[in-house]
Amino acid sequence: MSAPQQKRGARVDLESVGQVFVHGQSPVTALWDVSLTIPDGQFVSLVGPSGCGKTTVLGMLAGLLQPSQGRALIDGQSVAGPRRDVAYMFARDALMPWRSVRKNVEFGMQVKGVPTQERRETAVKWLERVGLAQYENSPINKLSQGMRQRVAIARTLALTPRLILMDEPFAALDAQTRALQQAHFIRLWEELNCTVIFVTHDLTEAIRLSDRVVLIGSRPGRIVADMSIEIERPRHLAEAFKDPKFVEYHSQLSTRLSREVLASGLH
Numbered sequence: 001m002s003a004p005q006q007k008r009g010a011r012v013d014l015e016s017v018g019q020v021f022v023h024g025q026s027p028v029t030a031l032w033d034v035s036l037t038i039p040d041g042q043f044v045s046l047v048g049p050s051g052c053g054k055t056t057v058l059g060m061l062a063g064l065l066q067p068s069q070g071r072a073l074i075d076g077q078s079v080a081g082p083r084r085d086v087a088y089m090f091a092r093d094a095l096m097p098w099r100s101v102r103k104n105v106e107f108g109m110q111v112k113g114v115p116t117q118e119r120r121e122t123a124v125k126w127l128e129r130v131g132l133a134q135y136e137n138s139p140i141n142k143l144s145q146g147m148r149q150r151v152a153i154a155r156t157l158a159l160t161p162r163l164i165l166m167d168e169p170f171a172a173l174d175a176q177t178r179a180l181q182q183a184h185f186i187r188l189w190e191e192l193n194c195t196v197i198f199v200t201h202d203l204t205e206a207i208r209l210s211d212r213v214v215l216i217g218s219r220p221g222r223i224v225a226d227m228s229i230e231i232e233r234p235r236h237l238a239e240a241f242k243d244p245k246f247v248e249y250h251s252q253l254s255t256r257l258s259r260e261v262l263a264s265g266l267h
Contacts, residue, residue, distance in 0.1 A: 009041035009195035010074050010085065010162040012061060017070035018220075019056050030056050032220040034070075038212075040162075043189065043196045045206035045213045047253070049261045053221030054199045058165040061197065062088045074163060084112060087161035091168040093152040095140045102127065102136045105155045112159070119158075126154035129188065146177040153185055157192065164189075166198045170205070179237050182209060190233070203257065207249050208235050215256055218263040225256050 019031040031053040038044050046054045059065035060072040063081040072079045074086065087108075095104050102123045109119035127133045130150040140148065149169065156164060170178045186209060189196060200206050206213045207229055215225035231245050240246045 008162065008193040009039075011040045011076070012036070012038040012163065012195060012197065013071075013073040013076070014057070014060075015071045015073065017057075017060065017067045017072060019053065019060070019065070020068045029220040031067075031216075032222055034216075034222055036214065036223065036226075038195060038197065040195055041193045043198065043209060043211045045198045045200055045210040046216060047200060047203060047206050047213060047257060048216035048221065049218050049257070049263075050201075051219055052216045052260070053219070054216055055167055056221070057216075058088065058167055058197065058199060061163070062086060062165055084159075085162040087156045087159050087164050089152060089156050089164065089166045089169045091171050093148045095148055095151060095155075097140050099140070100136070101132060101138050101140065101143070101151055104140060104151055105158055108155055108159045122158050123154070126158045127151075129157075130154045130184065144177075146173055146181060149173065149181055150184070153181075153188070157188060160192075161194055163195045163197070166196060168200055169198075171200075171202075178205075182237075183234075186234070203250055203253050204237075204240065207231075207246060207253070208237060208240060213249070213253060215253060215260070218260045224260065225253065227253065 014034050014036040017031055017034045021028050021030055046057060048054055056065065060067055061074065061079060063079050063083060074083065096107065099107065105123035105126055106119045109122060124133065124136060127136055130153055132147060132150055135143065143151065170181050173181060182205065198209060210229050213227045213229060214223055216222065217224040227249060229249060231243060
């Protein structure tokens with residue numbers, strides 16, 4: 001009998017997590033008593049007012065920040081520091097202008113000690129997957145912002161992560177390019193079946209991309225809504241607002257989010 005296939009994505013658990021920062025001499029509670037379970041392979045978006053702790057959650061799971069209370073776990077193990085099977089995509093692409101497109105994709109693998117030929121072949125493969133094979137040797141500053149973001153996606157996926165943390169990765173793009181990048185990323189994610197935690201301020205983006213949308217309330221951040229998105233994939237943006245389910249999800253989340261923005265004093 002063959003061994004059972006290993007699950008591709010990572011399971012994530014937050015157990016009564018809290019985070020307090022000190023600004024000057026004053027403590028500021030960013031998160032308080034947040035508990036959340038994300039099964040392997042699920043795509044979850046975190047939404048909420050600015051300053052509610054969304055990026056703090058990503059920092060905990062990336063091993064960049066230790067909770068003031070509670071535990072952040074990946075596959076049942078407390079996160080004590082950065083892990084090789086966790087990738088973090090920031091709002092900006094963070095590409096290195098002195099390296100070619102392919103060399104940028106290779107960078108993470110180089111840090112992990114992947115042999116030269118293997119990382120080159122992997123980088124070329126992923127550039128083909130994101131439609132940039134012909135730009136392999138191009139300098140980064142010759143690419144459009146949308147193309148740069150595809151290079152960043154290739155660099156991230158080339159690491160074969162089991163968990164991807166994404167902090168508004170498409171926010172800097174124009175609306176049309178953003179929609180194209182969303183659709184392209186989702187196609188790749190559906191093949192890889194890794195776990196994704198995606199931070200965004202855009203409810204339409206969250207509903208379109210996610211299996212589940214978690215709304216974090218105004219500071220101190222706590223979960224005020226956890227909604228499963230039961231809309232069949234693929235989800236086309238042009239048809240989204242014709243779908244009664246989409247409209248209902250958007251209405252419910254928008255009402256709750258507006259309430260939290262008002263409570264935060266950011267309106």
